[in-house]
Amino acid sequence: MPTVRQRTYDMLRAHGVTTFFGNPGFTELPFLTDFPADFTYYLGLQEAAVVSMADGYAGVTGMPVVVNLHNAPGVGNAMGNLKTAFHNKTPLIITCGQQRRDMCLYEPGFYNRDARDLPKPYVKWSYEPQRAQDIPAAFQRAIHIACQEPQGPVFLVLPVDDWEREADPLPLVIRRVSTRVAPDPQALASAAGRIAAARNPCLIAGAAIDRAGAWDEMVALAEKLRAAVYGAPAASRAAFPENHRLFRGALVFDRELLRHWLEDHDLLVVVGAAVFDFDMGGMGPVLPEDSDLLLFTDDPEEAARAPAGDAVLGNVKLALTTLAQAVPETTATWPQTTPNMPTPATGDPIQPHALFALLEELRPKDGAVVLEASSHASAMHMRMPITVPRGFFYAGVGGIGNGLPTAVGVQLAQPDRRVICATGDGAMLYTLQALWTAAQHQARIVVVVLDNAGYAVLKESGDYLGVGHDQPGLDTPGVDLVKLAEGFGVPGIRVEQYAGLRSAFEQALAADGPMLLSVRVDPTLRPLLS
Structure with a gap:
């Protein structure tokens, strides 16, 4: 009779779930014993980094991965980036060890009190099997739930003494469950009629387009309408080629500015994004006067709220396919293209616009960019337009420390693809342990740290809120990022003058493994939403 562990691995293999990210402990060791040779385990040195590496890997493949965390402390360490993965709608199977069943009544040290509640509300489903024999079926249910749109993390609590027990004598039936739900045909037909009747509609592209593999369908609809396309505010993925003549840039998360930008459009067609993510608020109505809105989303909560x-x-790829066929091709003239940007200043101190313009000149255009430098997001998108699917990853949900490990995960999932991580120094310091994993696997990532020795985005936020930026805790002097990287096995270069930037980029882009560039950038503050 096979053991629970053997049956579980057989079930995972049948579903193609053979990739683990983790940082194991005492309560996880029996699960990992006799780890299958055809499975892969990526070790991370801290659980926040582990979760974001898995987030990047599963985000680019669209397939669930197992995230192996140690007990309640491991889940606690991971919670900030688990929230990010939840908002990114990434299919993760989070596992957490539990004390032996015969000891749980007495709550010894490794016992997790109310274990199912630990990660809530940032998981779609949380379960602690009542019997050891239920573990394989619980994993199968977890896979199906994680992969249903909207995708997201799920959580399993697994007692340490369950794995050597005999599996259920009845064989586990491997089940397939479809993951895409088509939109209501009548609702789609009505929406297509409203789009066709609009005087000057615009499209707002959200991350679900990229997750669904619907770039081509979005482009087809935009070109048929000859409609301006905007990126959704703080979108975690790019969803439309940013060098396309219809693209007008990303919207900001301030409702007054958004109304002003969109005031010429009588119909706002939002695809695959929330309406809207206003982190900074603003006053007044959501929509411009005399404008209406249509939302296409795979997320019932986004639709409801x-x-x-x-x-x-319903699935946005299916929705876009139908809409592109249903709306008539417009006879309107193509909108005017946006004027070319001026050449950025290339002197010292190094300007972010100049840095990104040079990086755009040198980088492979089929690579991926991971951004965690909120102060410089606008400069990056202006100078480094994203033009390929699954080419951009960003977490705009308020926590930091996800960018570097996400970049490692994206690269591990696609080893032949060059990945650039543009991060701030403050964010880098949260999860720099991911550098060790990158070094161990020779992940081809270029980590560009825009170092301003502090939390510039918080200073800019203070100015935006009208409270200034003289609060304590906003500066981080005295950190040597190159030495830290070298301590984890990643070579680094410090760049303090623009004249040294090109050679540093060329060296990093030619490397066979990871390299970190610590670039001292102009610390001058800019308006937050510029």
Whole structure:
């Protein structure tokens, strides 16, 4: 009779779930005993880094991965980046060890009190099997739930003494469950009619387009309408080629500015994004005067909580395919293209615009970019347009420390692809342990740290809020990022003058493994939403 562990691995293999990220402990060792040779385990040195590496890997493949965390402390360490993975709608199977069943009544040290509640509300489902024999079926259910749109993390609590027990004598039936739900045809037909009747519609592209593999369908609809396309505010993925003549840039998360930008459009068609993520708020109505809104989303909660407009629920690729066929091709003239940007200043101190312009000149255009430098997001998108699917990853949910490990995960999932991680020094310091994993696997990532020796985005936020930026705790002097990287096995270069930037980029882009560039950038503050 096979053991629970053997049956579990057989089930995972049948579903193609053979990739683990983790940092194991006492309660996880029996699960990992006799780890299958055809499975892969990526070790991370801290659980926050582990979760974001898995987030990047599963985000680029679209397939679930197992995240192996140690007990309640491991889950606690991971929670900030687990929240990010939840908002990114990434299919992760999070596992957490539990004390032996015969000891749980007495709550010894490794016992997890109320274990199922530990990661809530940032998981889609949380379960602690009642019997050891239920573990394989619980994993199968977890896979199905994680992969249903909207995708997201799930959580399993697994007692340490369950794995050597005999599996259920009845064989586990491997089940397949479809993951895409088509939108209501009548709702789609009505929406297509409203789009066709609009005087000057615009499209707002959200991350679900990239997750669904629907770039081509989004481009087809935009070109048929000849409609301006905007990126959704703080979107975690790029969803439209940013060098396309219809692209007008990303919207900001301030409702007054958003209304001003969109005031010429009588219909806002939002695809695959929330309406809207206003982190900084603003006053007044959500929509411009005399404008209406249509939302296409795979997320019932996004549809329900939208403060304006009507929603059509279902897979966005299927929705876009139908809409592109249903709306008539417009006879309107193509909108004017945006003027070319001026050449950035290339002197010292190094300007972020100049840095990104040079990096755009040198980088492979089919690579991926991971951004965690909020102060410089606008400069990056202006100078380094994202033009390929699954080419951009960003977490705009308020926590930091996800960018570097996400970049490692993206590269491990696609070893032949060059990945650039543009991060701030403050964010880098949260999860720099991911450098060790990158070094161990020779992940081809270029880590560009825009070092301003502090939390510039917080200073800019203080100015935006009208409270200034003289609060304590906003500066981080005295950190040598190159030495830290070298301590984890990653070579680094410090760049303090623009004249040294090109050679540093060329060296990093030619490397066979990871390299970190610590670039001292101009610390001058800019308006937060510029």
